[in-house]
Amino acid sequence: MAAPAIPPIRLGLIGTGLAVEKLHWPALRGLADRYAVTAFTDSSAEQRRRFAEYSGTDPALATADRAALLARDDVDAVLISVPIPHLYEVARDALAAGKDVLCEKPAGVDAEQAAAFLALAAGHPDRTFLVGENHFYRDDLRFARALLDGGAIGRLHLMAWRHVVRSVPRAGGFTGTPWRQRPQYRGGVHLDAGVHHIAQIRLLCGDIARVHGAVQAANSTIEAPSDLALTLVFTGGAIGSYTASYLEIPVPPESHDMRLYGTAGVLVLAGSDAERRVTRSSADATTHTTVFRGIDNGYRGELLDFADAVQFGVRPVGSVAQSVANAMVVQRAFDSAEQAAALALDPVPGAGPVPLWRPRGSARLFDGLPGQRISSSASFAA
Template identity: 85%
Template sequence: MAAPGIPPIRLGLIGTGLAVEKLHWPALRGLADRYAVTAFTDASAGQGRRFAEYSGTDPARAAVSRAALLARDDVDAVLVSVPIPNLYEVARDALAAGKDVFCEKPAGVDEQQAAAFLALAAGHPDRTFVVGENYFYRDDLRHARALLDDGAIGRLHLMAWRYAGQSVPRAGGFTGTPWRQRPQYRGGVHLDFGVHHIAQIRLLCGDVARVHGAVQTANSTIDAPSDLTLNLVFTGGAIGNYTASFPEIPVPPEPNEMRLYGTEGVLVLGGSEAERHVISSRTDATTRTTVFRGSDNGYRAELVDFADAVQFGVRPVGGVAQSVANALVVHGAFASADRAAALALDPVPGAGPVPLWRPRGSAGLFDGLPGQRSSSTASFAA
């Protein structure tokens, strides 16, 4: 919650498409004490009207253009939700207009634009500039990170994660977006969706020192490789493998679980968006399972973190450098695949290990957040 007497951030939306409708607006709707939408604009007038209808926002708050919205005095900050190739220029214009910026991911269509994102943030030190990454704020992932920090499985030495799921254009869904089917950015689905997985890997395993990737194309509905397999060496000494496949054919049900192997136990992370689980096992063959239900997958928490940064000067977890570090792992994977060789990754200035986010002023992980959590113990001894 905001402190008494502090008015909500006057927020302008640049882009009101699927990400706003399905992800950001449901979170904003529950944060009326932190945000008030005072303006919105979209390249599609119909999409803007749809936003006004489902959100109940006064249609008079629609701005005729991005420039018109950025010129308004009743906009303190903007949420940028436009196609990936346009993110940089919109964020640049918003910062130049003196606005704080919450920008959709990823930070950079390639390595050169990733560097430009870093330079843009450095050039506006007086502004809060965040590139959203909800996986940094997910309850199950933060719980797993806290377990790792507390030494629950000893020293992490191996990460293994295989993810597979059909990806075909579906009307009204993210895969139905034409710019995603014919991406004008390197990596395609692996930069758009897979970058979330890289965020999860970095949150739990630390920074990546070296990558060795290989790609395959096995989906005619997307103009980019559908498959990526990636060997990783982490700066902390652990190693890992991440394999992601997005074929056009149906695939049998997959567990899609991440497994983290330590010297004193194993963590297993899996489940669906509706019900996620973290299973911690120990050397005595006991397990503790924590189940998370009713979470919004971190969208509310990342907006709370952004508001805390704007209103109270808190350093946000999802800063530009962290998003750049995520994107550069994907770009490095594809560069490695091109060269058929392992590739060292340089540290990203200002990034480093991802901090563990907690609600401001709280020692707990979940204080004031929605969702339910339950735990149980068992044994897998023979």
């Protein structure tokens, strides 16, 4: 006899802005067997109306505020998508109300609040508390991590990555939100967007032992540093450089390739949201490229991991500790820039190396996940 179906998690949405519309809802609507939205709220009545319209959710499920949503018995868990300065207080209230929590990143506006996030998680051991980090779940990055774990390029000894984009306020986009233009969190865009890059670096290269950073401001549309140049020393012995700039002026086309150099080969991660590529070059001058199309950039995997933690007690990859570990790289980079010195990074309790996520019940990386993967080989020998 088949096992009885597990009812979907009754999910409340706190905040229904751009992150839900562009990132979370496209994944949620394909997971009706795991989630049922039973309530939602937003400080903006227009945002509430818009969410109900594009999602097809009954407008009667809207609540006046988060206190009303958290008081509902038909909400098991909440997805928190509010501005960064309010994440901690909303997560605190949700956990106090007995809800499981999936919260947008980062875990803390500064180092002090990052420590408060860790204490909050430790104070609610009976609740699932995940901080979103889609890069931990992205198919191309997990594939690259599996290659590295398998010794595909030998011992990693050098990482190089430059990310330079134009970033000016655009209506209807993330850069158009006033709280991002005048950030009330240390690190500005490097804590908001750049923390994803740090997550990717940690997933692929391991934990970071020491940072040496420099920052400057070259974008008048944001009230925070736009440029970050960072030298990294990893606990495994590799070294690396990461440069990120969010400019006001138009930028010539940039490759944004991340390159990982090993003793037996090189791994290059490139492409865009529509098509991502992982290319492994071997010592014999052959290349093996896998192209990923139609993947959702990790949001489906993130939601599956949260559901598995709530329903089956699986330990989630995107823990609060892992999010704090990402954020603290940015905080120490800014400390380093202010002190003009290389600084050590203290290990974050409960974090450690980022685990490689696989769909529950499967040893393979892509079982049950959307997308197309195409592999090819070539040679760059003269």
